[in-house]
Amino acid sequence: MATPAGMGAPAYGADPETARILLRIGAIGARLDPPFTFTSGWASPVYVDVRRLISYPAERRHVIAAAARALGCAPGRAPFDAVAGGETAGIPYAAWLAEACALPMLYVRKQAKGFGRNARIEGNLHEGERVLLVEDLATDGASKLSFANALREAGAIVDRAFVVFFYGIFPGALATLAEAGLNLTFLATWWDVLREAEAAQAFPAPMLAEVRAFLENPIAWSAAHGGRAAL
Numbered sequence: 422m423a424t425p426a427g428m429g430a431p432a433y434g435a436d437p438e439t440a441r442i443l444l445r446i447g448a449i450g451a452r453l454d455p456p457f458t459f460t461s462g463w464a465s466p467v468y469v470d471v472r473r474l475i476s477y478p479a480e481r482r483h484v485i486a487a488a489a490r491a492l493g494c495a496p497g498r499a500p501f502d503a504v505a506g507g508e509t510a511g512i513p514y515a516a517w518l519a520e521a522c523a524l525p526m527l528y529v530r531k532q533a534k535g536f537g538r539n540a541r542i543e544g545n546l547h548e549g550e551r552v553l554l555v556e557d558l559a560t561d562g563a564s565k566l567s568f569a570n571a572l573r574e575a576g577a578i579v580d581r582a583f584v585v586f587f588y589g590i591f592p593g594a595l596a597t598l599a600e601a602g603l604n605l606t607f608l609a610t611w612w613d614v615l616r617e618a619e620a621a622q623a624f625p626a627p628m629l630a631e632v633r634a635f636l637e638n639p640i641a642w643s644a645a646h647g648g649r650a651a652l
C-alpha cells in the first residue's frame with residue numbers, strides 16, 4: 422500500500438484473522454441488481470457490514486485486541502488522551518477501544534443536534550486533548566474528515582483515525598486524509614478479504630469477476646452502474 426508523500430505512513434495493522442472474521446460472520450455482501458449505493462454516492466457490487474461484528478463477542482474481542490496492538494495503546498500507556506466514535510457505527514468500537522486503553526470516550530454526531538446544546542461532540546472534551554477518531558470502516562474517507570473537523574473545532578488535536586476495515590481501492594484516499602493531517606490505522610482491506618474469499622470460494626465465478634472489476638476501477642464501475650462518476 423502506498424505511503425502518502427511527506428506524511429507518516431498509514432499504520433496497516435494487517436490482521437488476516439479480521440478479514441476471515443468478516444467473511445465468517447456474513448459481513449461481506451455482494452449484489453448486482455441493484456448494486457449497493459454508498460454514503461458518498463458510489464455504486465458498488467459489494468458492501469461490508471462491519472456493524473454485524475457487535476453481535477459476536479469472541480470476534481469483536483479479537484478485533485479490539487488487534488486494534489489496541491496496532492495503535493500501541495494499553496491501560497496507562499496510550500499515544501492519545503481520549504477515543505471518539507463517529508455516529509453511528511463507530512460508537513461501539515470507540516467504547517470498546519476506550520475500555521481496552523482505559524481512556525475517556527466521546528462520540529461525534531454527523532450533524533449538530535439542532536436544539537439543546539446544539540453540539541456535535543458528546544462527552545467531556547478538554548481543550549488540547551489528543552483524540553483518536555474511531556469508525557467501523559472507510560471507503561474514500563470523506564466521513565472521517567467531517568468527524569475530525571468537528572472534533573478540531575471543539576478544541577481537540579486529531580491526527581490519527583482507526584477503522585476496522587479500509588476499502589483500499591479509491592485513488593488518493595489515504596493521501597487526502599494525510600493532507601488533512603489524519604493518518605489512518607486499519608486492520609484489513611478489500612485485498613485481504615478478496616484473498617480469503619477466493620480461498621474459501623465465497624463468490625461464484627461471475628460475481629468474483631464483477632467484484633474484481635469494481636475493486637480494480639471503482640470509479641469506472643460506479644459510473645457504469647448509475648453511481649457517482651468522479652472523485
Ligand SMILES: O=P(O)(O)OC[C@H]1O[C@H](OP(=O)(O)OP(=O)(O)O)[C@H](O)[C@@H]1O
Binds near residue numbers: 508557560
Ligand atoms: O465516508 P467514509 O469515511 O469513507 O466512510 C463511510 C461511512 O459510511 C458508513 O456510515 P453511514 O453513513 O452508513 O452511517 P452509520 O454509521 O450511521 O450507519 C460508515 O460507518 C462510515 O462512516
Ligand SMILES: O=C(O)c1cc(=O)[nH]c(=O)[nH]1
Binds near residue numbers: 460461560
Ligand atoms: O460507504 C458506505 O456507505 C458503506 C460502505 C460499506 O461497504 N459499508 C458500509 O457500512 N457503508
